Amino acid sequence: MNANLIEIFSSVQGEGRYVGCRQLFVRFEGCNLNCKYCDTENQAGTHPLCGVETFPGSRKFHDAINPLETTEVAAYINRFVMELPHQAISFTGGEPLLHTAFLQELLPMVNTKVMLETNGTLPEKLARIIDIVDIISMDIKLPQATGEEHWDEHRRFLEIAKKKDVYVKLVVSGDINMDDYQRAVDLVAGVDPNILLILQPVTPLNGVEAARPEQMLELQQQALESLKDVRIIPQTHRMMDQL
Numbered sequence: 437m438n439a440n441l442i443e444i445f446s447s448v449q450g451e452g453r454y455v456g457c458r459q460l461f462v463r464f465e466g467c468n469l470n471c472k473y474c475d476t477e478n479q480a481g482t483h484p485l486c487g488v489e490t491f492p493g494s495r496k497f498h499d500a501i502n503p504l505e506t507t508e509v510a511a512y513i514n515r516f517v518m519e520l521p522h523q524a525i526s527f528t529g530g531e532p533l534l535h536t537a538f539l540q541e542l543l544p545m546v547n548t549k550v551m552l553e554t555n556g557t558l559p560e561k562l563a564r565i566i567d568i569v570d571i572i573s574m575d576i577k578l579p580q581a582t583g584e585e586h587w588d589e590h591r592r593f594l595e596i597a598k599k600k601d602v603y604v605k606l607v608v609s610g611d612i613n614m615d616d617y618q619r620a621v622d623l624v625a626g627v628d629p630n631i632l633l634i635l636q637p638v639t640p641l642n643g644v645e646a647a648r649p650e651q652m653l654e655l656q657q658q659a660l661e662s663l664k665d666v667r668i669i670p671q672t673h674r675m676m677d678q679l
């Protein structure tokens with residue numbers, strides 16, 4: 437089994453519940469969505485090479501030829517975690533669940549905690565690997581970000597993900613649609629009001645504007661009416677100039 441990867445590197449987790457933890461990142465090529473604020477080249481077939489860091493945190497990369505076999509990727513991961521302890525391997529993208537069969541073969545070969553950073557729209561694929569992942573960072577994508585509605589997929593996804601360590605991340609732009617925002621909060625509360633919701637102010641890109649500081653406080657207050665834990669966490673890796 438093989439897959440196209442964009443890069444494998446060691447850095448600081450800059451988003452979500454595990455912000456600040458040292459993690460190993462494995463970034464897949466390809467996504468099933470096309471968000472306005474996307475900062476990743478998410479088209480399949482556009483990366484003939486995968487950048488692999490030579491030593492954890494060195495910022496020096498060598499090229500591996502795509503597609504990569506699961507055995508090659510497992511060897512890179514196991515070498516990285518022998519050289520330096522990592523809190524988890526974060527499989528990100530793109531959308532990692534487009535590569536479920538690859539992950540099913542790969543994950544039994546690695547001994548580190550496994551985290552998925554996912555757009556939360558592929559519940560059937562999550563169901564196939566839920567038993568072999570530990571942490572799920574699930575986005576809720578508002579229609580204004582993607583041009584599509586994914587409410588039902590998100591709800592079914594979260595119902596499966598709640599068996600594991602899951603939190604939900606919602607990227608907030610200045611022009612957020614308040615009806616959709618409340619619908620997202622209600623969706624999480626309907627599955628389990630104890631699930632952590634992280635409001636991530638958008639990093640302005642492609643004409644998408646940042647939310648105002650007081651607007652973030654109002655949104656947090658509104659969500660706290662139905663959820664127990666709502667946190668505002670921006671993309672901290674950008675502040676620290678980390679990858």
Ligand code: SF4
Nearest residue numbers: 467469471474530555
């Ligand atoms: S889900 Fe993530 S990778 Fe896919 S288009 Fe949206 S921001 Fe980009």
